[in-house]
Amino acid sequence: MTIVEIDGAFGEGGGQIVRSALALSLATGKACSIANIRAGRDKPGLRRQHLAAVSAAAQVGRAEVEGDRLGSQRLLFAPATVRPGAYRFVVGSAGSTTLVLQAVLPALLTASGPSDLVLEGGTHNPFAPPFDFLDRVLLPILNRMGPRIRARLERPGFYPAGGGLLHVAIEPIPRLAGIDLLQRGEIRERRALARVSNLPLHIAERELSQVSRALAWDRECLRSEQVQNAQGPGNVLTLEIRCAGITELFSGFGRRGVSAEQVAEGVAGQVRDYLASGAAVGPYLADQLLVPLALAGAGSFRTVPPTRHTLTNAEVVRKFVDVEFAMTRDDQGLWTVSVRSSA
Numbered sequence: 394m395t396i397v398e399i400d401g402a403f404g405e406g407g408g409q410i411v412r413s414a415l416a417l418s419l420a421t422g423k424a425c426s427i428a429n430i431r432a433g434r435d436k437p438g439l440r441r442q443h444l445a446a447v448s449a450a451a452q453v454g455r456a457e458v459e460g461d462r463l464g465s466q467r468l469l470f471a472p473a474t475v476r477p478g479a480y481r482f483v484v485g486s487a488g489s490t491t492l493v494l495q496a497v498l499p500a501l502l503t504a505s506g507p508s509d510l511v512l513e514g515g516t517h518n519p520f521a522p523p524f525d526f527l528d529r530v531l532l533p534i535l536n537r538m539g540p541r542i543r544a545r546l547e548r549p550g551f552y553p554a555g556g557g558l559l560h561v562a563i564e565p566i567p568r569l570a571g572i573d574l575l576q577r578g579e580i581r582e583r584r585a586l587a588r589v590s591n592l593p594l595h596i597a598e599r600e601l602s603q604v605s606r607a608l609a610w611d612r613e614c615l616r617s618e619q620v621q622n623a624q625g626p627g628n629v630l631t632l633e634i635r636c637a638g639i640t641e642l643f644s645g646f647g648r649r650g651v652s653a654e655q656v657a658e659g660v661a662g663q664v665r666d667y668l669a670s671g672a673a674v675g676p677y678l679a680d681q682l683l684v685p686l687a688l689a690g691a692g693s694f695r696t697v698p699p700t701r702h703t704l705t706n707a708e709v710v711r712k713f714v715d716v717e718f719a720m721t722r723d724d725q726g727l728w729t730v731s732v733r734s735s736a
Contacts (some may be wrong), residue, residue, distance in 0.1 A: 394424055394471065394616045395423065395424070395556070396423075396424045396426050396471075396686075397413055397418070397423050397424065397425040397426070397712050398425075398428075398470075398712075398715055399416075399425055399426065399427045399709065399712060400428055400429055401427045401428060401429045401430035401431060401432065401466070402428075402429035402431075402699060403705070403708070404428075404433065404704060404705030404708060405502050405701045405702050405704075405705040406433050406604060406705075407431060407434070407702075408431060408435070408440070408442070409426065409680070409702060409705070409706060410430075410705065410709055411427060411430060411431075411439070411443050411446065411447075411468070412443075412446050412492060412496045412707055413494045413495075413709045413710070414470070414685060414709055414713075415446060415447065415450040415470060415496040415497075415546070416429055416450070416495060416496050416498070416499045416500065416589075416645045416684055417499070417684065417709065417710065417713035417714065418450070418454070418456075418470050418472055418501040418713070418714075419450055419453060419472050419475055419496075419714050420455045420475075420503070420684075420688055420713075421457075421711055421714065422472060422474075424469070424470065424471035425469075425470050425712075425713075426467070426468070426469050426470075426471070427467065427468045427470075427677055428466065428467050429466055429467075429528040430443075430466045430468060431465065431466070431635075432466060433509060434521065435655060436464075437464070437466055438464040438465050438466045439460075439463060439464065439465050439466075439468065439571055440463070441460070441463065441485055441486075441488060442484065442485075442489060442492060442493070442574070442577070443487035444461060444462075444491050445482065445484045445485060445488055445514070446484075446492065446493045446495070446496040447461045447468065447496075448461070448473075448505070449469070449472070449480070449482045449493050449496055449497050449702075450496045450497055451470070451472075452480060452482075453475055453480065453497045453500065453501065454472030454473060454474070454475055454500070455472065455473040455474060455476060456470055456473060457469075457470075457471045457472055457473075458470055458471075463580070473567050474524045475500045475501070475504050475505075476504075476622065477501055477504035477506040477507060477508040477563075477565065477724075478506070478508055478509070479508070479509045479510075479512045480508065480509075480510050480511070481510075481512075481513070482495075482497075482510065482512045482513070483512075483513045483514065484512060484513060484514025484515065484555075485514060485519060485555070486514065486515070486553070486554075487514065487515035487550060487551070487552040487553050487554060487555030487556075487557040488514045488515055488518075488555065488572065489514065489515050489516075489518045489521035489522075489523045489525065489639050490512035490513070490514045490515060490516055490517070490524075490557060490559045490591045491521055491523070491526075491559075492511060492521050492522075493512060493514070494510070494527070494559075494561065495681070497510070498542075498561075498563070499529045499688060500567060501563050502535065502539075502540045502542075502563065502566070502591050502685070502688075503540075503548060503561075503565050503566060503567060503677070503688070504563075504569060505565075506565070506630070507562070507563060507564050507565065508561075508562070508563040508565075508617035509560075509561075509675060510560070510561040510562075511558065511559070511565075512558075512559045512561070512565070512628065513550075513556070513557065513558055514515060514550060514555050514556075514557060515550045515551070515552055515555045515557055515560075515629060516546060516550045516551075516557035516558075516559055517549055517550065517551050517552070517557070517625070517629045517644075517646070518549075518551075518552045518646075519646045519648070522677065522681070523629060524544070524546045524549070524557075524559060524633065524641065525548065525586075525629075525631045525633075525642055526631075526642050526644065526677070527544055528544045528546070529633060529640055529642050530640050530641060530642050531681055532544055532696050533640065534574070534639075534678075534682070536568050537572055538571070538572050538685060538689060539566040539568075539569055539613070540563060540564060540565050540566050540569070540571045541563075541564040542561065542562070542563050542564075543561070543562045543615040544559065544560065544561045544562075545559070545560045545561075546559055546560075546680045547559070547560055547682060548560075548622050548623065548624075549588075549590065549620055549622070549623045549627070550623065550624065551590055551623055551625055551626065551627020551628075551629070551711055552625045552627065552646070553625070553704050554623070554625020554627070555624070555625070556623070556624030556625065557623075560654070563580040563716065566726065567573045567675075568689070568690060569661075569685060569688055569689035569736075570658060570688045570691075571690065571691030571692035571694050572686070572689070573693045574638065574639055574673045574674055574682075574692075574693070574694040574695070575638075575673055575693060575694065576638050576640040576673055576695070577636040577637070577638050577639050577671075577673040578636045578637025578639075578643075578673070578727065579636060579637050580634060580635070580645065581635050581636060581637060582633075582634075582635040583608075583610055583614045583617045583632075583633070583634060583635075583666065584614055584616070584631075584633040584634050584635070585601055585604045585610060585614055585616065585630070585631070585633075586616050586617075586618065586630070586631050586633075587600040587601050587604075587615075587616070587617045587618070587626045587628075587657075588617070588618045588619075588620050588627075588628065588629050589617075589618075589619060589620065589627070589647075590619075590625065590627040590628070591624055591625065591626040591627070591639070592622035592626050592627070592628055592647070593624065594617060594619050596628055596647060596653045597617035597618070597628070597630075597653075598617055598654035598665070598710070599620075599652075599654060599657075600614075600627070600628075600630045600654070600656055600657040601615040601617055601657070602663055603653070603654045603657035603658060603661070604630075604657050604660070607657065607658055607661035607662075607665075608632075608661050608664060608665070610638065621699050623663050627647070628645075628647030628653075629644060629645070629646050629647070630644065630645045630646075630656055630657055630660050631643070631644045631660075631663070632660050632663075632664050634664065634667070634668070636673075638673060639673050639674070641658050641667060641675050641678065643663040643664055643667070643673075643675070644660060645657070645660035645663075646658050657675075663675075666697075667697075670697050670726075670727065671725060671727060672695055672696050672697050672727050673694060673695045673696070674694040674695060674696040675695055675696070675697065676696065676699075676700050676702075676703070678696075678701045679694065679697075679699065679700070679703050680700070680703050680706055682694055683703065683706050683710050683718075683730075683732070684706070686732040687710045687714045687716045687732055689715065689732075690714075690716060690732070690734035691720070691732060691733060692731075692732050692735065693729060693730060693731040693732065694729070694730055695715060695728070695729050695730075696707050696727065696728055696729075696730060697726055697727065698722075698726070698728055699720060699728055699730065703730075706721075710713075710730060715734065715735045716732055716733065716734055716735055717731070717732070717733050717734075717735050718730060718731070718732055719731040
């Protein structure tokens, strides 16, 4: 058995290496061995959220696994065959459901039949794509590549209480089609949504007032919401830019000791940077496009300078899939990332 060897400490050196390796191992059928997992972190090795991703991938791929324990810095993952179907993945507490989904979704997009996934845990976590990004940004792009994916948020789960419930239905296709995301096109709609759970609504209203001041958005673009069915307190602000060619979304989370105005200004700054850049694809979306485009064997996007996460992810992809990434900078300071099959 050929095993893809991965140094989990190279590049960005975080949990994304584990999730991408799991996703690519499932999608290609190639076993992988990951060493030095998160070796440079304060708490190295696999944490509970990473173990949830390993468990989910092992169920979908009927995989043999070694090293799947808390704190382990080495993991062997050997999938047998991808089996679509109905699955329920309990991430636990506020562990991110969207990050666990990253480990299993790519393989299920081209599986032999449909799948129905239920994920329990966090749906709106700092340092993870919130459900809104999944639903409004990533899944519409993947749907343009051929499969049909529908996501439904049944109950939000905010950090640190978690307890969210997310449902994802997947109708696969035999092979993903490439996609080019080079121009964002004209802006068609702007949306700001500030949500609070078990917190005063005025926090959300203050965030929206700051967004209006910072970005000069009309009041009709702004909406606040008091979440009724979450298990704990939480606050999330999402700013959505819907353009002719793509939708992007940026988010910020309320936290103790940070004012509502500071939260809003932080997200507004991300929006200003994105709009000023002229790029179609923002830095967070760029990270998540590499795996599906590589599995399609074709595609391109225009983005801001690639982050360390993006560069690390590209290296992981190359170990599993015979593709070439061309990353070229234009005179406007933007980068075009092109994926082409080497076969």
